[in-house]
Amino acid sequence: MKCEIISVGTELLLGExxxxxxxxxxxxxxxxGINVYHHTxxxxxxxxxxxxxxTAKKRxxxxxxxxxxxxxxDDLTKETIASCFGKxxxxxxxxxxxxxxxxxxxxxxxxxxxxxLPEGCEILENDWGTAPGCAFYAEGCHVIMLPGPPxxxxxxxxxxxxxxxxxxxxxxxxxxxxxxxxxxxxESAMEEKIRELxxxxxxxxxxxxxxxxxxxxxxxxxxxxxxxxxxxxxPIVEKIKGILGDVVYGVDVSSLEExxxxxxxxxxxxxxxxxxxxGGLIGKRITDISGCSGCYFGGVVSYSNDVxxxxxxxxxxxxxxxxxVSPETAIEMARGVRKLTGSDIxxxxxxxxxxxxxxxxKPVGTVYIxxxxxxxxKVIKPELRSARTRARIRNMSAGHALDLVRRxxxxx
Amino acid sequence: MKCEIISVGTELLLGExxxxxxxxxxxxxxxxGINVYHHTxxxxxxxxxxxxxxTAKKRxxxxxxxxxxxxxxDDLTKETIASCFGKxxxxxxxxxxxxxxxxxxxxxxxxxxxxxLPEGCEILENDWGTAPGCAFYAEGCHVIMLPGPPxxxxxxxxxxxxxxxxxxxxxxxxxxxxxxxxxxxxESAMEEKIRELxxxxxxxxxxxxxxxxxxxxxxxxxxxxxxxxxxxxxPIVEKIKGILGDVVYGVDVSSLEExxxxxxxxxxxxxxxxxxxxGGLIGKRITDISGCSGCYFGGVVSYSNDVxxxxxxxxxxxxxxxxxVSPETAIEMARGVRKLTGSDIxxxxxxxxxxxxxxxxKPVGTVYIxxxxxxxxKVIKPELRSARTRARIRNMSAGHALDLVRRxxxxx
Numbered sequence: 001m002k003c004e005i006i007s008v009g010t011e012l013l014l015g016e017x018x019x020x021x022x023x024x025x026x027x028x029x030x031x032x033g034i035n036v037y038h039h040t041x042x043x044x045x046x047x048x049x050x051x052x053x054x055t056a057k058k059r060x061x062x063x064x065x066x067x068x069x070x071x072x073x074d075d076l077t078k079e080t081i082a083s084c085f086g087k088x089x090x091x092x093x094x095x096x097x098x099x100x101x102x103x104x105x106x107x108x109x110x111x112x113x114x115x116x117l118p119e120g121c122e123i124l125e126n127d128w129g130t131a132p133g134c135a136f137y138a139e140g141c142h143v144i145m146l147p148g149p150p151x152x153x154x155x156x157x158x159x160x161x162x163x164x165x166x167x168x169x170x171x172x173x174x175x176x177x178x179x180x181x182x183x184x185x186x187e188s189a190m191e192e193k194i195r196e197l198x199x200x201x202x203x204x205x206x207x208x209x210x211x212x213x214x215x216x217x218x219x220x221x222x223x224x225x226x227x228x229x230x231x232x233x234x235p236i237v238e239k240i241k242g243i244l245g246d247v248v249y250g251v252d253v254s255s256l257e258e259x260x261x262x263x264x265x266x267x268x269x270x271x272x273x274x275x276x277x278x279g280g281l282i283g284k285r286i287t288d289i290s291g292c293s294g295c296y297f298g299g300v301v302s303y304s305n306d307v308x309x310x311x312x313x314x315x316x317x318x319x320x321x322x323x324x325v326s327p328e329t330a331i332e333m334a335r336g337v338r339k340l341t342g343s344d345i346x347x348x349x350x351x352x353x354x355x356x357x358x359x360x361x362k363p364v365g366t367v368y369i370x371x372x373x374x375x376x377x378k379v380i381k382p383e384l385r386s387a388r389t390r391a392r393i394r395n396m397s398a399g400h401a402l403d404l405v406r407r408x409x410x411x412x
Numbered sequence: 413m414k415c416e417i418i419s420v421g422t423e424l425l426l427g428e429x430x431x432x433x434x435x436x437x438x439x440x441x442x443x444x445g446i447n448v449y450h451h452t453x454x455x456x457x458x459x460x461x462x463x464x465x466x467t468a469k470k471r472x473x474x475x476x477x478x479x480x481x482x483x484x485x486d487d488l489t490k491e492t493i494a495s496c497f498g499k500x501x502x503x504x505x506x507x508x509x510x511x512x513x514x515x516x517x518x519x520x521x522x523x524x525x526x527x528x529l530p531e532g533c534e535i536l537e538n539d540w541g542t543a544p545g546c547a548f549y550a551e552g553c554h555v556i557m558l559p560g561p562p563x564x565x566x567x568x569x570x571x572x573x574x575x576x577x578x579x580x581x582x583x584x585x586x587x588x589x590x591x592x593x594x595x596x597x598x599e600s601a602m603e604e605k606i607r608e609l610x611x612x613x614x615x616x617x618x619x620x621x622x623x624x625x626x627x628x629x630x631x632x633x634x635x636x637x638x639x640x641x642x643x644x645x646x647p648i649v650e651k652i653k654g655i656l657g658d659v660v661y662g663v664d665v666s667s668l669e670e671x672x673x674x675x676x677x678x679x680x681x682x683x684x685x686x687x688x689x690x691g692g693l694i695g696k697r698i699t700d701i702s703g704c705s706g707c708y709f710g711g712v713v714s715y716s717n718d719v720x721x722x723x724x725x726x727x728x729x730x731x732x733x734x735x736x737v738s739p740e741t742a743i744e745m746a747r748g749v750r751k752l753t754g755s756d757i758x759x760x761x762x763x764x765x766x767x768x769x770x771x772x773x774k775p776v777g778t779v780y781i782x783x784x785x786x787x788x789x790k791v792i793k794p795e796l797r798s799a800r801t802r803a804r805i806r807n808m809s810a811g812h813a814l815d816l817v818r819r820x821x822x823x824x
Contacts, residue, residue: 013448015438016621018430022453026427036425037460041434041451048449055467209428273692273713279699280685280692283713287691290767290802298719301685301695303710307753311712311723341719355702390702 001034001169004060006052008068008077009148010043021066021146021153028157030207031177031220032165034062044074053084057141062168064161067148069131071110077145078134082118085138089116095123095132102130124160128152135164142168173222176229178237178251180217181259183403185247186386190215193243197236204233206240213387213396214256249406256402257285263410264295264345271405273299274312274337274348276324277367281398282349297341302333312336325350325362327379330370338372345409346372347401353393367397371404380404413446413581416472418464420480420489421560422455433478433558433565440569442619443589443632444577446474456486465496469553474580476573479560481543483522489557490546494530497550501528507535507544514542536572540564547576554580585634588641590649590663592629593671595815597659602627605655609648616645618652625799625808626668661818668814669697675822676707676757683817685711686724686749686760688736689779693810694761709753714745724748737762737774739791742782750784757821758784759813765805779809783816792816 005022012019022039029036037060042048049068056063068077082089095115099107114131117123124133124144129152135144144164146156166175182190187210191198194217197206204221219236223229241248250259264271273282273296280301286292300311305324308314313336314329322328330350338346351367358364365384371377382400387393417434424431434451441448449472454460461480468475480489494501507527511519526543529535536545536556541564547556556576558568578587594602599622603610606629609618616633631648635641653660662671676683685694685708692713698704712723717736720726726744734740742762750758763779770776777796783789794812799805 012435012451013438014442015435015440015448018432018435019451020430023424023427023430026425028427030426036427037455037457038464039424039431039451039453043449045449052450272719275692275695276710277699278696279704279708280687280695280711280713281699283687283692283715284690284696287689287693287713287715287765287806288803290765292691293715296691296715298688298713298715298723299692300712300723301692301699301710303695303699303705303708304753307684307710310754311710311752340723341716342722353699353702391700394699 001061002059003029003034003036003062003064004038004040004056005036006056006063006065007039007041007148008044008049008065009041010074012041013043020150021148024150024154025064025066025157025161028162029165031218032162032169032175033222034165034169044068044076046076046080049077049080050084053081057084057139060141062142062144062165064144064146066146066153069114069133069145069147071108071114071131073110075113078116078118081143081145085118085136085143087118087120087136087138090119091115092117092123098125099130122164124156124164126152126156128155133160135161170222173224174226174229175220175222176226176233177218177220178230178233180219180237180240180248181250181253181256182215182217182244182247183249183256183399185215185244187215190217190244194240197240201236204236206236213392213399246407246411249403255285255288256399256406258289260402260405260410261286261289261292261295263406265291267410269345269409270295270297270343271345271347272297272337272341272343274333274346275299275301276303276308276333276348276350277353278349278394278398278401279303281394282347282401285398285402297343299337300340308333312340323362325352325366325368327368327370327381330368330379331372331377334370334372335377344373345405347405349397349401351393351397353390353397355390365393367393367400369397369401369404371408373409376408378404378408413473414471415441415446415448415474415476416450416452416468417448418468418475418477419451419453419560420456420461420477421453422486424453425455432562433560436562436566437476437478437569437573440574441577443630444574444581444587445617445634446577446581456480456488458488458492461489461492462496465493469496469551472553474554474556474577476556476558478558478565481526481545481557481559483520483526483543485522487525490528490530493555493557497530497548497555499530499532499548499550502531503527504529504535510537511542534576536568536576538564538568540567545572547573582634585636586638586641587632587634588638588645589630589632590642590645592631592649592652592660593662593665593668594627594629594656594659595661595668595811597627597656599627602629602656606652609652613648616648618648625804625811658819658823661815667697667700668811668818670701672814672817672822673698673701673704673707675818677703679822681757681821682707682709682755683757683759684709684749684753684755686745686758687711687713688715688720688745688760688762689765690761690806690810690813691715693806694759694813697810697814709755711749712752720745724752735774737764737778737780739780739782739793742780742791743784743789746782746784747789756785757817759817761809761813763805763809765802765809767802777805779805779812781809781813781816783820785821788820790816790820
């Protein structure tokens with residue numbers, strides 16, 4: 001099956017937003033084993049949309065469109081595509097009722113346009129916005145129309161388009177995946193270790209992805225049912241975990257911070273943060289996780305030496321003799337914040353994030369991470385040579401700090 | 413002039429990355445007044461690339477490609493496009509010398525492929541990577557090829573492709589822009605205020621953009637020289653600032669945090685942060701700005717009530733009587749962090765970021781921001797009804813905190 005994604009929206013052509021819908025949908029199609037050969041973006045212009053549809057019909061088995069389903073005059077996707085396939089639009093009464101319930105009775109004629117749908121289509125109900133999507137098969141092509149805003153497109157793809165596509169391409173089977181999350185191993189080093197599995201496995205398939213400073217491995221199986229699919233997947237997940245060892249920080253979790261927060265709550269442990277060069281980023285990442293108050297007390301952003309000394313109790317002599325960026329300062333920060341807040345664990349970061357502030361002895365990218373807990377006092381100096389920019393050095397440092405908590409506390 | 417952007421790379425079709433190159437280039441073209449009618453993405457496949465090139469030749473005056481210029485066997489953009497226009501590739505000696513200098517003498521045959529260029533092309537030197545770009549005019553079409561990695565594509569567009577395009581479409585004139593940054597006014601409210609300028613101005617042009625929780629207005633002029641261009645732009649910038657008033661936080665600055673950090677340093681003032689629901693995000697945003705140590709001492713992430721009380725000195729009675737999310741707690745946090753660090757200004761945030769933790773009295777999105785300085789004690793409750801998600805509530809709260817510093821300190 002060859003698929004093409006057509007995104008409709010002048011805002012994309014003006015560069016106001018990136019086409020993240022195409023990315024989201026492509027990831028999902030890759031999981032289903034559907035090949036995507038083209039992404040096309042076209043403005044809110046019926047003539048040009050009709051032209052790209054004609055081209056797409058000839059070269060693709062599945063066409064997924066995003067955008068142009070809204071209530072304004074330039075939302076013309078449904079009209080234009082229906083006409084490309086010789087279909088008429090009809091007013092769908094149940095969808096109109098649904099819209100009344102959602103928006104109240106003051107619906108304008110323009111709003112009604114959103115529930116004008118191509119005859120004979122399957123309606124894809126939109127629980128995340130007002131404009132429904134739809135799907136139909138005509139002239140050898142499956143056409144699926146989804147709304148443009150990513151907050152609607154993403155759940156509409158996952159919950160409406162994906163099941164439709166699964167029915168198409170699996171002969172009644174289901175496709176399921178697990179995602180293995182890896183921190184602390186480069187993409188190529190990881191691929192080398194699982195190359196054989198990647199190249200030889202057919203069901204499940206094994207596919208790696210590089211993320212910002214991390215990697216991810218998707219293991220995907222096709223089977224008669226969900227349980228059977230996971231029955232095929234899980235032994236391979238275990239095998240990969242065995243090959244990669246403790247760089248795997250989780251399976252089907254959203255992030256390292258989620259693993260750390262959940263792990264600490266499970267163990268009944270509490271943590272606090274002392275941040276210099278990361279400036280609050282570790283706290284921000286921990287508090288991205290809803291429910292983190294179950295383990296996170298808070299912390300100190302000790303950007304100045306004065307705060308390091310007065311609030312965290314880092315020795316003036318330590319700062320003078322070893323400098324703010326030193327293993328000695330790092331460990332005193334971690335101990336200090338633990339004492340200050342009364343948490344079980346203290347974690348700290350101090351370093352040179354650049355672009356200024358580096359020296360020959362302590363170049364940009366020199367970072368120390370400290371951890372303090374009952375019977376534990378440790379400092380590491382992560383390898384950040386590949387990070388280069390201030391943003392990446394800071395983000396990688398925060399990642400290494402979270403990973404240190406995982407390794408020293410959760411794996412023990 | 414009609415332009416089309418063709419991005420070459422299987423990683424885009426697999427959804428591994430979003431097509432940010434197309435966004436960057438589209439923004440730049442919009443500034444130059446060049447219309448973009450299509451974005452196309454195609455994999456590292458010569459046949460399909462040739463097909464989309466044939467289509468593009470017929471409908472576009474300018475074709476800009478990204479990707480496929482690298483050293484590996486699947487980097488086939490130059491070969492394929494040259495052949496579409498009946499051109500041969502030649503080995504460019506000066507570029508080979510340049511590559512030797514950059515990479516040392518151990519260059520493989522594959523690396524040499526990067527300096528095989530279409531005959532008669534203008535070379536676009538790549539100071540940000542190894543593969544040069546190129547441009548040529550043939551069969552009524554201008555073709556510009558840029559490398560794919562955004563860290564190369566962005567500067568190559570700005571410094572190489574943009575001047576080339578400027579020559580094409582301005583009869584020897586230059587095009588320059590200023591960007592007016594706005595916080596605290598919705599996109600449609602802003603557009604209403606500047607509608608007349610947007611609709612009537614021709615040189616300069618006035619175009620609004622919505623960003624995450626902020627807005628931006630681009631003012632663009634065409635003139636014989638840079639000085640003349642800014643001479644046309646600047647009175648309109650002043651006019652817009654007059655119309656919009658103090659929601660304008662800067663012109664040609666990267667962010668609200670940059671305005672705040674530079675403004676505080678200019679005034680010789682120092683600041684510290686006390687964060688509850690934002691969990692370190694304000695500190696993170698301030699420390700995104702290199703050089704912020706000139707005004708930022710650090711702060712406290714007081715996620716737990718215990719830290720609010722013990723470290724920041726918020727009264728136990730305050731927490732008991734009014735709760736952690738209250739104007740009373742917010743101002744005591746701001747006063748407390750100011751006292752703790754000895755900074756001139758203390759800024760605080762406490763609120764319910766959700767999804768849990770809301771109540772009828774204090775629903776998700778209830779946030780208080782406090783500021784304390786010499787002769788100043790103030791709390792605001794920003795309107796965050798439109799924010800909806802935890803991430804947006806937190807980010808908007810941090811924005812309002814920074815904006816409060818700007819209004820109460822920098823504008824006074």
